[in-house]
Amino acid sequence: MDTNEKLIYNLQNEFAVSIPPTVSFDQMIAMIAVPVNELIQKDFQRLVGILYRLDVSEPKLRYMLKMHNEEDAGKIIATLIVERELQKIKTRQEFRKNDDEIDEEERW
Template sequence: MEKKLKKLNSIHSLEELNQMLLDASLNKKVLQQIEKDFSQLDLSLNIESPEIISLMQNHIEQLLHRDYARLMNLLYRIDLSESKMKALKEYDPTMPERDVITFLIIQREMQKVMFRELYKDGF
């Protein structure tokens, strides 16, 4: 699990992250965590959909243009800082902002699930 966490932290693209999510045995838990955080702000996601990433991107795009405060609330709930968004944007300036945010949300939710699995029996 620790190796997976290190690998997760070194990924910088949605494609790589999606592949890791597909390969991970924890993908259902990650998707459930994403669904939980989005639903707490009345943003519905169908985690059974193969288009989950594009659904997330659509919500984020709408929030970016229509309700930035709500987007900041979502990012706070997920525990994402603006400095992480800025750092990824600097790493890949061509990545659209909605993709940067989507990537970081998925990455952070994967970290949460992996940490829970890593430490669930230790405490």
């Protein structure tokens, strides 16, 4: 599974939205912004829990919301979610690559 497929899979599972594999980055953010905005309106505590579980930086979130207070908060939050998920996928790929370089006898 490539990076884009993993990203789509993770986001679909978290937000119960259907994201086509050919979607652009901006379209993906717009699709995630819809359920994020619903959570802002109807279940803010659940949104906070999701952001915590996804490990979205609270200081960065506060800064972005403050600096772009005229923009849609759901879009800003969706952007941070997508960026964080991409970071995690790339980090896992790097660690997996490093694991492949370790001699079999030295592995745990």
